[in-house]
Amino acid sequence: MLLTARQQELLVFLKGYQRRNGLMPSTRDIQQHFGFASQTAAMSHLRALERKGVIRRLAGKARAVVFPEDINRETVDIPIYGDIPAGFAADNPEIADGKLTIDTRSMGLNPGAKPFALRVRGDSMTGAHIQHGDFVILDQRPPKPRDVVAALIDGESTLKRYLVVDNRPFLHAENPNYPDLIPAQELSIQGVMVGLLRTSI
Known part of the structure; x- marks a missing residue:
């Protein structure tokens, strides 16, 4: 599914952050990196990526974003x-x-x-x-x-x-x-x- 320019930037940021740190950024990390007005805006962009199937969010876990191709990771x-x-x-x-x-x-x-x-x-x-x-x-x-x-x-x-x-x-x-x-x-x-x-x- 086609991503907007900002959604593509966020996807690149998520993958780069995970590669460098071994885990996903928090919504505050995303907010600060992109200069969003609030963490709610960061969550809104994550939901948009989830609707388009490029990420999955796991309920009840902190920093709970995974990529479908990594779903078998531990x-x-x-x-x-x-x-x-x-x-x-x-x-x-x-x-x-x-x-x-x-x-x-x-x-x-x-x-x-x-x-x-x-x-x-x-x-x-x-x-x-x-x-x-x-x-x-x-x-x-x-x-x-x-x-x-x-x-x-x-x-x-x-x-x-x-x-x-x-x-x-x-x-x-x-x-x-x-x-x-x-x-x-x-x-x-x-x-x-x-x-x-x-x-x-």
């Missing part, structure tokens, strides 16, 4: 466990305060994976293109050197790159303003980053 809702400091380590809450819907296959997750999300706070990982306010999606798996990880170091949580030198693991910031973190007693990896969601375009 999407799951994952919990957001508060904030993770990407700066100097600090206490981190462990209570779910929301959910994200992600495509597990596009992130290379195994069927039995238990991914979760954390909201980044700070600027110590900007060299890895991780910014304040981003959501990092993590999997509970053993880390490999150079993985970006959520780690518990001497009782405090932080987001850093995991490195090993002379069989000694430590955490490296991707910002020269921050020092490496070397554990005095404990270094426990809580999750390995497998995806990133930027909350604005």
Whole structure:
């Protein structure tokens, strides 16, 4: 079915956003990207695409837009466990305060994976293109050197790159303003980053 120019632009935006982030944009993301006056306008354009059969919306799920050709993809809702400091380590809450819907296959997750999300706070990982306010999606798996990880170091949580030198693991910031973190007693990896969601375009 023929799309209007704006509907075609929206379809391109949806596909590009999903390819970059592994999940669909929110209606607020769409509103901000196109300069719509409200999220209602974004919803109206999504409904128009759905009527023309180029997308499908799933009831009861956040960011619940799928393409018909991707209907067999495996999407799951994952919990957001508060904030993770990407700066100097600090206490981190462990209570779910929301959910994200992600495509597990596009992130290379195994069927039995238990991914979760954390909201980044700070600027110590900007060299890895991780910014304040981003959501990092993590999997509970053993880390490999150079993985970006959520780690518990001497009782405090932080987001850093995991490195090993002379069989000694430590955490490296991707910002020269921050020092490496070397554990005095404990270094426990809580999750390995497998995806990133930027909350604005």
